[in-house]
Amino acid sequence: MDLHPALEPLAPLVGTWEGAGEGEYPTIKNFDYIEEISFTNIGKPFLEYRQRTWNAENALMHVETGYLRVPAPDTVEFVLALPTGQVELCEGRLEVAKDEIRLFLEGRILNTSTAKQVDATSRSYALLGDALKTSFDMAAVNHPLQRHLTSNLSRAEQSSERITSVP
Template identity: 55%
Template sequence: MDLHPNLRTVAGLVGTWRGPGTGEYPTISSFTYTEELTFTDVGKPFLAYVQRTWSPEGNPMHTETGFLRVPDAQTIEFTIAQPTGQTELAEGSLTETTSGFRMDLRSRMVNAATAKQVEETERRYSLDGDELSVDFAMAAVGLPMTHHLSSTLHRVDRAA
């Protein structure tokens, strides 16, 4: 199956990525985790996405799923659903670099009535060869935009 032409710049994401991460937020204790991202080509003008994290002891922590779209060469859209009752429509810029690309996204949120209230998020993904850096910030529970998560992932499989 040929990758849709709109996905050319982000083609390097296809596969599975894994690595260590750290988290912090003013309302919680700092923590470490292992993160895994999988981007799958489904033959359409988007990539399917699944994210999972585990504690150092191997216990599941978080998961989310969604779709990454590239409507044009400089624009990225990421729709993400979380089992905690939040959905994100993240939009932003896609910048090609000599060894990969960078995506800078800002979201609009929809929260279920029983979910923790997250007003907005910012995500940055930087691909440099076979290393994917992820940074995540959020405005939640009455606090302004604040750094929450960062991870450095390495490719573990190209066949997603």
């Protein structure tokens, strides 16, 4: 299926990526995770996005889904739904250079009334050659914007059907 012309700069990002990540926040213990994300072309002027994470015992951790939009050549929008009770509406810039694609996004958050309070987020995705590096900062539970997640991913042949166990 042809990629919509607006998505041409993001063509190298399309596919499935997997690797390891680390999590931190002042209120919790540091943790490691395994991550798989996919950006899928469905012929529309946006990419479908899915993320899943697992711990070392293969138990599912955080998951999220959404859409990556490119309304202008240097502008990206990321619309995300999180099962922890947030919707995240990110906007930012797209930088494309030889062998380098970088996305920098700031997120506005809506929390359900029972969710842990997240006030703002900041995401970055850097595709450097064959390596996709991601970072996620958040202002949450009364703490200012700071790092929660960092991951280093590489291209996967196809989406894994990982067996998950109940933690």
